[in-house]
Amino acid sequence: MTIRNAGIGLIALLLMLSGGASAAQVCAQDALQHSVCLPSPAGRIVSLSPGATELLFSAGAGDSVVAVSAWSDFPAEAAALPQVGDSNRLDLEAIVSLAPDLVVAWSDGNSRSQLERIAELGIPVFWLAPRTFEDIARAVEELALLTGQPTVGQTRAESFRQEISSLESEYARAQPVRVFYQIWDQPLMTVNREELISKAIELCGGVNVFGQLPRLVPRISREAVLAVNPEVIVTAGEAGNSQWLEYWKQFPSLTAVSAGNLFLEPPDLLARPTLRIVKGARHLCQTLEQARANL
Secondary structure (H helix, E strand, O other): OOHHHHHHHHHHHHHHHHHHHHHHOEEEEOOOOOEEEEOOOOOOEEEOOHHHHHHHHHOOOHHHEEEEOOOOOOOHHHHOOOEOEOOOOEOHHHHHHOOOOEEEEEOOOOOHHHHHHHHHOOOOEEEEOOOOHHHHHHHHHHHHHHOOOHHHHHHHHHHHHHHHHHHHHHOOOOOOEEEEEEOEOOOOEOOOOOOHHHHHHHHOOEEEOOOOOOOOOOEOOHHHHHHHOOOEEEEEOOHHHHHHHHHHOOOOOOHHHHOOOEEEEOOOOOOOOOOOHHHHHHHHHHHHHHHHHHO
16 A cells, blocks of 8 residues: 555544544533533533432433532432532532533522633533423433433433323313412522422412512512412421421411411422422322312
């Protein structure tokens, strides 16, 4: 073989390899409308929120997650992984030392400035910010695409969509009930209509009495609750959280109190915007059915 022919052969080989690498590239658009492209499916992933961790496992990428944030306790395998901080502070040195090929962040909980430093080091960052049920389904599909599990992601996302659609049909003609959803006591806090918990309330035929407030998680006063006079008061937690509901019993003029409509919902199911929210919504729908019967 002549030197010229050998050179042409080498160029052809390089072009083939280059074409193969290009074909393997995967891209997805995150919640900040950034196009995140990887040369190949991610194999080492750091998750920076409990919700992101859960969505990654739902997307079939659990085996590729090498570290998580604090409170990443579902599924059980996630709780055993190394932790690299929480919403207040991330251990950037630990994250970089893990040599991840993808970091998954949460727009409402993680520091933009810290993640910009990660991105400057050449580590791709994929941001999540589910605001609707469809956002959750798409997040699973996008994460599955970036991690080489597109079929798993599509299957689970479509199943989720069908379950949400089924609940929507089942409660489309339900009698509206006015709901106050309490997420904290001191300060007293609730959610507005843009928060997913409120969308679950609407799915079940409920009306969020504080839905019109401008902040996603607004602070309110006791007097505001008394003024709107909800028919149902709901909070999330175990039996130990019942003191939040017990507090309202000192106001027997509240319709929710006089009707016995003070309810605890399972923690995490509604609080985390993941595929499990459909279970939380189904439980909430059953709760509101009971509330209707009490009125």
